[in-house]
Amino acid sequence: MEEPRIIYETLKGERVNDVHWWRVKQAMITCELPLNKSGFELFIALKKTSPRYFSQYHKVKRQITKQLEPSIGEGITGSQFIKLLEQLNIHPNQSTISRWFKSCGGFKSKAFYNKTVLIPICALALIYKSKTQNNSLAKVS
Known part of the structure; x- marks a missing residue:
């Protein structure tokens, strides 16, 4: 058996x-x-x-690692995330934000969210942005 499979x-x-x-x-x-614990x-x-x-x-990974991870640090509050x-x-x-945070107990502006919770949510936000921009461009055309 492969070691990555055992970890997963x-x-x-x-x-x-x-x-x-x-x-x-x-x-x-x-x-x-990466096929290691943090990647899985x-x-x-x-x-x-x-x-x-x-x-x-994979489409937004570079933007997350270069822009968002330094801004997030070890974690930020909900209001800082909105900013x-x-x-x-x-x-x-607001309903979209609530849906994104559903898996971690819901969104609260004063709650502190650590990096491991926020990175997937930031990925969703960037994917959301690209989808809404594509939809608005399609409506204009």
Whole structure:
């Protein structure tokens, strides 16, 4: 057995079949995530946060590592997160923000969110931004 598969199955808490493992490994390679514990934790968090769009992570990864991670540090409050979104010119509805934070107990402006929770949510915000820009461009054309 491969060591990365053991790490993934341990984090997942269950044994996975060969087809599932092959798909996970391909998705990790596409998203340019390392096949180690931190890479799998991020992959699982992305998949929980956004099952439909987690595969788009590779499109926004560079922006997250260069711009957002330094701004986030070890974590920020909810109100600081909203300000960060405004700086990135991302203006989602309150219900969209609540949906993004659903997996971590909901959004509160005074609550502190650590880096591991915020990175997948930032990825969703950037994917959201690209989708809304594409939709608005399609409506204009």
